[in-house]
Amino acid sequence: MSKISNVLTMLELLETGRKYSISELSKKLEVSDRMIRVYKDEAEKAGIYIDTIMGPYGGYVLNQSIRMPIRKFSKEESKILLDYIKNEKDSERREKLKSLQDKINSSYIRNNDDVISDKLTDEIGKKYNVLTRAIKEKRKVKILYYSYGKGENERIIDPAEMFLFQDGWYCAAFCERKQDIRHFELKRIIKYELLDEKYE
Numbered sequence: 138m139s140k141i142s143n144v145l146t147m148l149e150l151l152e153t154g155r156k157y158s159i160s161e162l163s164k165k166l167e168v169s170d171r172m173i174r175v176y177k178d179e180a181e182k183a184g185i186y187i188d189t190i191m192g193p194y195g196g197y198v199l200n201q202s203i204r205m206p207i208r209k210f211s212k213e214e215s216k217i218l219l220d221y222i223k224n225e226k227d228s229e230r231r232e233k234l235k236s237l238q239d240k241i242n243s244s245y246i247r248n249n250d251d252v253i254s255d256k257l258t259d260e261i262g263k264k265y266n267v268l269t270r271a272i273k274e275k276r277k278v279k280i281l282y283y284s285y286g287k288g289e290n291e292r293i294i295d296p297a298e299m300f301l302f303q304d305g306w307y308c309a310a311f312c313e314r315k316q317d318i319r320h321f322e323l324k325r326i327i328k329y330e331l332l333d334e335k336y337e
Contacts, residue, residue, distance in 0.1 A: 143166050186270065219238065277294065278332060282325060
């Protein structure tokens with residue numbers, strides 16, 4: 138497989154939330170340990186940060202939601218295959234095509250719920266990637282935040298940590314306006330801008 142394909146496959150494995158050691162990933166992708174480290178670097182250049190757990194039981198963990206490219210068949214594509222099956226004259230080849238379609242239908246068909254879920258998580262994923270990058274690079278972020286009862290207000294924050302609480306992603310950050318640590322829910326961040334200015 139190509140490097141891009143291997144990076145995507147590695148991200149799909151890590152997206153499950155499970156910790157994988159470098160050796161486990163290298164066996165699954167059939168590449169060297171060194172190449173797994175290269176793939177990690179390539180992902181981070183694209184703004185997808187993979188956490189490294191040190192020690193004998195360490196490995197890589199993906200602590201963020203990301204928008205993966207669609208690598209599944211759609212129902213429309215399945216119908217195209219069905220047309221080929223109907224027009225196939227050779228009975229043995231037709232049976233092989235039917236078997237292939239059964240496998241596709243059982244494992245790889247994207248339904249409407251998948252598409253809706255992708256749309257809901259896409260914007261949250263972008264915010265997560267920007268804030269994670271800000272934490273790693275110690276850069277300030279300017280946000281337009283919606284507060285219940287107060288409406289929209291602009292803040293400059295120093296992001297410190299991302300965490301999941303009751304099915305929602307939050308960023309713990311020092312708020313320059315409040316001069317205190319605040320928790321910002323990602324879905325209430327309306328606009329965001331990664332600044333060049335760094336924080337201690």
